[in-house]
Amino acid sequence: MEVARAYAISRLGWIRQQQERFRNQAREAPRCFVERESHYLWGRRHLLSVIYRDVKPTVTLDHKRITLIVRPGSQLAKRSAIIHDWHKELLHEVVPTLIRKWEAKLKVKVTGYFLQRMKTKWGSCNHRAGNIRLNTELIKKPKDLLEYVVVHEMIHLIEPTHNERFIALLQKHYPTWREARTELNELPVAAEIWKG
Template sequence: MSKTIQIGGLSVEVVRKAIRTMRVTVYPPAGRVRVAVPLRLPEETLREFVLSRQAWIQKHQARFAALPPPAAQTYSAGEPHYYQGRPYELRVHATTSRPRVVLTDEHLDLHIAESATAEERAAALNAWYRARLKEQIPVLLAHWEPIVGVRTEAWGVKQMRTRWGTCNIGARRIWLSLELAKKPPGCLAYVVVHELVHLHERLHNARFWGLMDQFMPDWRQHKAALQANPTGPQPTGDDAD
């Protein structure tokens, strides 16, 4: 259950959940603020927490406000679409066979029915992105699980609007955002390692970031690339990596 309250000039959506610590997230494009808090946390403690993070929140709201509005994608020929951090020009070819996507040096060739809608074209491209991630993720897990010293029981890919990945520690299962197919390869590796490290440490605390330094010393540059690259969601928050 959620409610919106005013704290220090900020409009804050408060969601009470069965968690132990507070988490704040700022969402694009308008800089919406959401705070997840334990069920019985006093409101006074919540307000103190938000005020202590006010400068951080406003910094990211300003960053989102400075970004140009994203162009709506129509999935028509000539439109740029990203794969592994590179833009490719979309070419659309009419076919009576099942939809398929072919990657060339400069183009994404989408073969689909001439009557296909923008939604159907998007679904075909997303199916191709999903297949590429499902090829890449097992290779990354085979490389990084021995380094991090953990093993996942299951993993999956799904569309996420506000996160790059999540980890269910009890089930030892990680989910990765479909949008990562559009990011540079190092970004995907960073999110995989990030979620694996959560199997050692649930919280984003000093121990967690120390483990990231130990296992992936260059994680900061990959996180910066993830946030700077012009494709996909751009969440900013304690629980939105």
């Protein structure tokens, strides 16, 4: 435990620099989940259609329109939660395939993955447990950027730190990683993540 603490302290400057970079990254306008509002899915803009019916809430995608059906009187928090759950469902449809693809290429085994909103990172890896964690905001970015984050985190199963070996592995297996990282870090992030 003391070694981990010493390592974290030695990287404190870098950690603060990364947090500051995220703080200064462009933000999306806050979403209200109302009619004709723009929402992004896999890097493409879609208009939201909100229908109020006394039925179980659902979300569907049809060409360039996302249709959200909610009960009359549903508040912003409820509409937001329904869309967030839908985003997680869509990610669960894609992430396992990416993990299987890269397990074979990297010759590693992911024991589990988790999806959650994350304030300062796109993903993380617990190399001891073999788990990766992915930011649900990745659903809004082009799919190749999700793949980059998955590969990045899976390489941490081989090399836990961002040292020269890690960079060499990333370069070998995902040669366009620098471009992907730049694009990901230039795209706006969710406004609600950075309240207060």
